[in-house]
Amino acid sequence: MLITVIRTGGFAGGERSRSLDTLCRPDGTELERLAERVLSSEDPGGRDPVADGFRYVVHIDGKLVELQDPYLTEDQLRLVNTVLTQGA
Numbered sequence: 001m002l003i004t005v006i007r008t009g010g011f012a013g014g015e016r017s018r019s020l021d022t023l024c025r026p027d028g029t030e031l032e033r034l035a036e037r038v039l040s041s042e043d044p045g046g047r048d049p050v051a052d053g054f055r056y057v058v059h060i061d062g063k064l065v066e067l068q069d070p071y072l073t074e075d076q077l078r079l080v081n082t083v084l085t086q087g088a
Contacts, residue, residue: 001032004059005083009069011052018087031082035060037075047071056080 004019022028022035039060049055053069058080067076 001028001035001061002059003031003035003061003079003083003087005080005087006057006059007054007080007084008057009052009054016084018084020083020087031079034075034079034082038065038073038079039063041073041075058083 001022002019003022004017006015006017008015020031022031025031038058047068050069055069056067056072056076058065058067058076065076067080072080
C-alpha cells in the first residue's frame with residue numbers, strides 16, 4: 001500500500017511531502033490497518049481553519065483524505081507523523 005502525505009501551512013507556510021510503501025516495512029500490516037481506519041473515520045467538516053495550523057492531504061492507494069490541525073484524531077495524527085518522519 002502506498003501512502004503519501006502532503007502537509008501545507010504552518011507558521012512559515014511551507015509544503016512538505018513524503019511517501020511510504022508498506023510492502024517494504026516490517027510494520028506494514030499495522031500501517032495498512034491504521035490507514036484503513038483513517039479512511040473510514042468521518043470528518044465532520046465545516047470546521048474553521050486555525051491560524052498557522054497545518055493542512056494535510058493524505059493519499060492512500062488512490063483514495064484521498066483532507067485533514068487539518070488541530071482536528072486530527074489519534075489515528076490520523078499517528079499516520080501523518082509516521083509518513084512525514086519515516087517516508088521518502
